[in-house]
Amino acid sequence: MEKVMRMASGKGVVMFSKSTCCMCYAVKILFNELGVNLLVHELDHDPEGREMERAIMRMGYSTAVPAVFIAGKLVGSTNEVMALHLSGGLVPLIKPYRVMS
Amino acid sequence: MSSPSTQFAASRRMGIYEPVHHISMWGETFKGSTSPNTGVSTIVELETRVDNKSEETSHGALEPSKKYDQEANKPPDKVLRRLAQNREAARKSRLRKKAYVQQLESSRLKLTQLEQDLERARHQGVYIGGAYDSSHLGLSETVNSGVATFEMEYGHWIEEQIRQTRELRNALQAHVTDIELRILVEGGMKHYYDLFRMKDTVAKADVFYLMSGMWKTSAERFFLWIGGFRPSELLKVLVHQLEPLSEQQHFEVCNLQQSSQQAEDALSQGMDKLQRTLAETLATDPLGAGSYTSQMTAAMGRLEALVTFVNQADHLREQTMQQMVHILTIRQAARGLLALGDYFQRLRALSSLWAARPREPA
Numbered sequence: 001m002e003k004v005m006r007m008a009s010g011k012g013v014v015m016f017s018k019s020t021c022c023m024c025y026a027v028k029i030l031f032n033e034l035g036v037n038l039l040v041h042e043l044d045h046d047p048e049g050r051e052m053e054r055a056i057m058r059m060g061y062s063t064a065v066p067a068v069f070i071a072g073k074l075v076g077s078t079n080e081v082m083a084l085h086l087s088g089g090l091v092p093l094i095k096p097y098r099v100m101s
Numbered sequence: 102m103s104s105p106s107t108q109f110a111a112s113r114r115m116g117i118y119e120p121v122h123h124i125s126m127w128g129e130t131f132k133g134s135t136s137p138n139t140g141v142s143t144i145v146e147l148e149t150r151v152d153n154k155s156e157e158t159s160h161g162a163l164e165p166s167k168k169y170d171q172e173a174n175k176p177p178d179k180v181l182r183r184l185a186q187n188r189e190a191a192r193k194s195r196l197r198k199k200a201y202v203q204q205l206e207s208s209r210l211k212l213t214q215l216e217q218d219l220e221r222a223r224h225q226g227v228y229i230g231g232a233y234d235s236s237h238l239g240l241s242e243t244v245n246s247g248v249a250t251f252e253m254e255y256g257h258w259i260e261e262q263i264r265q266t267r268e269l270r271n272a273l274q275a276h277v278t279d280i281e282l283r284i285l286v287e288g289g290m291k292h293y294y295d296l297f298r299m300k301d302t303v304a305k306a307d308v309f310y311l312m313s314g315m316w317k318t319s320a321e322r323f324f325l326w327i328g329g330f331r332p333s334e335l336l337k338v339l340v341h342q343l344e345p346l347s348e349q350q351h352f353e354v355c356n357l358q359q360s361s362q363q364a365e366d367a368l369s370q371g372m373d374k375l376q377r378t379l380a381e382t383l384a385t386d387p388l389g390a391g392s393y394t395s396q397m398t399a400a401m402g403r404l405e406a407l408v409t410f411v412n413q414a415d416h417l418r419e420q421t422m423q424q425m426v427h428i429l430t431i432r433q434a435a436r437g438l439l440a441l442g443d444y445f446q447r448l449r450a451l452s453s454l455w456a457a458r459p460r461e462p463a
Contacts, residue, residue: 020402022406023409026374027367029366030366030367082364085363087427
């Protein structure tokens with residue numbers, strides 16, 4: 001759990017993912033489209049990945065990945081990210097982390 | 102075997118229809134088991150038979166008096182022989198009838214048994230038809246109970262949709278109060294949420310069926326995107342119907358159009374990735390030593406993601422609609438729902454018209 005929070009804090013927009021997860025890929029595409037420098041952490045490549053998965057699920061999510069943190073706070077999974085974006089709430093949150101190309 | 106016209110001519114001459122007809126029927130049915138000659142000789146024999154002297158017929162049909170006299174003048178032993186032959190023919194006819202009925206009975210039992218098996222399998226959600234999955238079969242052939250339930254519920258959903266659209270139109274034309282409109286708008290939104298719940302259930306039963314769009318009309322299928330309509334398309338349909346919009350509303354609607362398009366693109370690319378990885382999983386060196394089982398297991402894992410994508414697409418549709426209701430006034434929202442209901446009705450009508458259009462004969 002600590003590792004999850006440690007990896008999420010102070011690093012802007014962080015997404016916990018799995019290399020085999022196509023939905024994670026979709027969310028990554030969305031953030032790229034928004035010009036965000038996204039930090040992706042693949043849990044299937046982390047030796048403590050299983051524990052981290054469980055920790056995320058304990059926060060109330062049926063699937064551990066994708067899990068998006070912004071400024072150290074958990075935003076949620078795909079549902080939450082999409083809903084937030086459609087309501088116009090995502091862009092203000094990621095503004096500090098946008099890379100204007 | 103003599104032709105049907107011959108048999109009928111014979112019966113007409115005698116004035117007896119039914120017995121000959123019956124015998125010819127058994128004869129036709131058991132072409133293999135009965136020699137044609139028996140049939141012919143039977144009919145020939147009956148032609149010359151004296152009606153009221155036969156024990157087998159139940160009809161007391163009239164005989165021309167000429168024939169009767171002819172029969173009475175024949176030597177008794179010939180008459181007796183003919184009577185015996187008649188009895189024999191009738192006995193054989195009864196046996197054939199019995200065999201035919203037995204065949205019918207056993208077929209009926211078999212049919213009942215098959216129906217029971219089918220029903221049992223249906224309840225277990227088993228695919229019947231071997232290699233074919235239900236997305237290849239026509240609507241009437243699918244035996245997946247989840248799909249059958251969905252089809253039935255969707256049919257009702259459409260009926261209710263038509264009713265609600267009509268109600269909205271009447272309400273707007275009658276200039277009812279905002280309070281009444283709110284009730285209709287909330288009802289309309291709930292109706293769409295019901296559809297998304299139904300789709301969620303059937304996605305778990307058979308995601309390929311949902312993705313195929315077989316439950317929609319043909320023109321609707323043309324616009325299919327991950328098992329339903331595109332949120333951005335929905336907005337395009339609505340926007341022109343909702344003028345005049347305030348400046349704030351314009352701004353918010355534009356933002357919603359942009360964000361829904363971005364979300365759509367992201368999901369589309371995720372789906373492409375899923376296709377690519379599935380293809381990669383299945384495409385291996387046929388001469389290699391790879392494990393078939395592990396490959397299939399991996400592919401099955403990939404397919405699980407498809408349900409997630411369909412759910413997410415529906416979530417996007419729901420969110421887009423909710424946001425629109427949030428941005429619009431209640432009257433605008435009512436007009437929006439009417440426009441949407443009307444649009445889909447026209448699309449469905451187009452499908453019917455297209456299917457019924459006159460075509461050049463091939």
